Amino acid sequence: FRRVLFRSMWSSLGTDEDVLWSKLEAGGLSGQEAIGEIQARVVDLSFDRKGCRIIQKAMEDAQLTVCQAMACKLQGYVKTAAKSPHANHVIQKIIDVMPATLTGFISEELIDSAAAVACHKFGCRILCRLVEHQHADDCPTTTTLLIDDLLSDAALLCCNSFGRYVMSSILEHGSLDQQHRLALAICWNLQSLVRDRFASFVVQNTFIFCSKDDQQMLAASLLSSGGNSDDVMVDFAMHAYANAVIQALLISQCTDYAWNNPPQGSWRPRDGIALLKLKSLWPSGDQDVICAW
Helix, strand or coil: CHHHHHHHHHHHHHHHHHHHHHHHHHCHHHHHHHHHHHHCCHHHHHCCCCHHHHHHHHHHHCCHHHHHHHHHCCCCCHHHHCCCCCHHHHHHHHHHHCCHHHCHHHHHHHHHHHHHHHCCCCHHHHHHHHHHCCCCCCCCHHHHHHHHHHHCCHHHHHCCCCHHHHHHHHHHHCCHHHHHHHHHHHHHCHHHHCCCCCHHHHHHHHHHHCCHHHHHHHHHHHHCCCCCHHHHHHHHHCCCCHHHHHHHHHHHCCCCCCECCCCCCCCCHHHHHHHHHHHCCCCCECHHHCCCC
């Protein structure tokens, strides 16, 4: 009996959602009627597989005041939504369609657990949207504080499979000050980060999005580690993850380093391939010394 009742309730819910979607698609009076019904069910729909799509569709079509009214219904649920496979999309849509001045409540609810949210497979998406939509003039103080909190754990977040995306978002969309602070955090831990499976992805992006000064600082730190620069470059070139960082460094042309003392000796085939990948990128020096192993 319970199974039959549950199936009946689920079927009814699905039917209601299909009707709401049809009304939204129709627009006009039907669309307005649907938005009125949706406003009364914002929380329930946001955490539902079909319902979250209806909320997103409604926010795309509705006026700002209506979107704000729907967003207010989710105050107090942001942290839970950040862990939901469905509701996280609704929070992202709120950030996308509403001005940063009206989305401060999202940062407020996440600020006390910023690092944990950044390491979550759904939560990291919300933080990336917040970083992307921050503006120097109208960015809520809480969003700035949230990013500050994330930067205090930058080294750890770079090494996380999801946190790395948040760090890369700060490099791409953050302010110059935020980019510089993240570059400093990476520089202080560069030798371990450049060899890390996930962090190397962030280090690559520093040579794409950071200022020339920060890029030169990181390049100098990278080349000065371990003594002889040529030995360091060979070591990184043959490393599974550091190799991509060296490629990004060379493409950025932020250093005039030349490979003056080419590697000698016998190499495994995969090491030779790694070195050959860098041959065409080298800005100067004797490139002909690298041959097929």
